[in-house]
Amino acid sequence: MVAEGILIAPPFVAARAATAGRMPNQPMDEARFEAFYRKMAGKIWSYIYRMTGDSSAADDLMQKTFFRFLRSNPVIADDDHLRRYVYKTATNLVFDHFREAKRDRAVAIEMPQSDFRADRGELRHDMARVFGELKPQERALLWLAHVEGSSHEEIAEALGVKAKSIKVMLFRARKRLGALLSKKGLAP
Amino acid sequence: MMACRFEPDAIRAAASGEWTSSLRTHVASCADCAAAAEVGPWMEEFARVDDREHILPDPAVIWLQAKLTQSNVIMQRAALPITRLQIASYLAVAACWASLLTWKWSAVQAWVASLTPSRMVMASASAQATASLSVSFFALVVVLSSATVFVAMHTILAEE
Numbered sequence A: 001m002v003a004e005g006i007l008i009a010p011p012f013v014a015a016r017a018a019t020a021g022r023m024p025n026q027p028m029d030e031a032r033f034e035a036f037y038r039k040m041a042g043k044i045w046s047y048i049y050r051m052t053g054d055s056s057a058a059d060d061l062m063q064k065t066f067f068r069f070l071r072s073n074p075v076i077a078d079d080d081h082l083r084r085y086v087y088k089t090a091t092n093l094v095f096d097h098f099r100e101a102k103r104d105r106a107v108a109i110e111m112p113q114s115d116f117r118a119d120r121g122e123l124r125h126d127m128a129r130v131f132g133e134l135k136p137q138e139r140a141l142l143w144l145a146h147v148e149g150s151s152h153e154e155i156a157e158a159l160g161v162k163a164k165s166i167k168v169m170l171f172r173a174r175k176r177l178g179a180l181l182s183k184k185g186l187a188p
Numbered sequence B: 001m002m003a004c005r006f007e008p009d010a011i012r013a014a015a016s017g018e019w020t021s022s023l024r025t026h027v028a029s030c031a032d033c034a035a036a037a038e039v040g041p042w043m044e045e046f047a048r049v050d051d052r053e054h055i056l057p058d059p060a061v062i063w064l065q066a067k068l069t070q071s072n073v074i075m076q077r078a079a080l081p082i083t084r085l086q087i088a089s090y091l092a093v094a095a096c097w098a099s100l101l102t103w104k105w106s107a108v109q110a111w112v113a114s115l116t117p118s119r120m121v122m123a124s125a126s127a128q129a130t131a132s133l134s135v136s137f138f139a140l141v142v143v144l145s146s147a148t149v150f151v152a153m154h155t156i157l158a159e160e
Helices: A013-019 A030-052 A055-071 A079-104 A122-132 A136-147 A152-159 A163-184 B007-016 B021-029 B031-048 B059-103 B105-113 B117-125 B135-159
Strands: none
Touching: A030 A055, A030 A079, A030 A136, A030 B031, A030 B059, A055 A079, A055 B059, A079 A136, A079 A152, A122 A163, A122 B031, A136 A152, A136 A163, A136 B031, A152 A163, A163 B031, B007 B021, B007 B031, B021 B031, B059 B105, B059 B135
16 A cells, blocks of 8 residues: 555455355446445545544545545445445544644644634534534544444444444443533533 | 444434434433434534535546556556666675775775876886786776666666
């Protein structure tokens, strides 16, 4: 892998095994990629943007996500496996982004508030600020669970943790968000 | 551990305010559902609140860039043995130069010293032979110079 810090396990071994005998394992062609990209790119961008709070970082990391996706020579397995792989890659890249920011210390570790300007609406501003106060892993957990509707197994795969830990982690993240919402007077 | 199967219902009920008594009873006794109901509607609203407007890159561009990057990686991988060979060649040539100069250092020093104009005049006046180096030494110098130029040219041409 080229100079991007993290290594990802070969992505589609499971997919190949799962689809053996069901579907031919053809490499993804451009048309197929385009269809997949159009379906996923917006969601991935939103996910990265909510995680980082920085639209240019979201642009950059989303492109890197799809570069890595293509570099892994995806085979046409079922979309669910491809989707999981893309989320896992995006999550790893976002965490790498935070690690690099922490190392550099020149970049703010927390979500840059400048991108969530008040003139875009107080509500959005407040919501983004509250979400930005959570840890990156908590943001990922909550987004994947509530917005993407991912299962605990899918979240575990994306975050690289054990599936049985997700229940507790998710509970804690929810409690922390609940506490923040109460503190800011935004609780329902 | 699996998520509680009532979680989606609890989130939906919390968002709409339409609670059934059984669900309310369940949420009162299930910490996971209570936590999910507490933040679920907020998360949904947060996801609905529109992101800043953005234009996603064209998939054809992503595809092309990825393919170019992939080709570069393949090229770099293919060029790795050549690069290693080049480094080995440089080291070999440098080692040969060092060996040759070490072996003939005193003769080279004497020869260089004899190249001053006064010595040359004195030598010609007294018909004395100046310090000289063997033909084989000069042959080796020529061979090593050619090897150095060859290795350097190979590197330059390979890069181009």
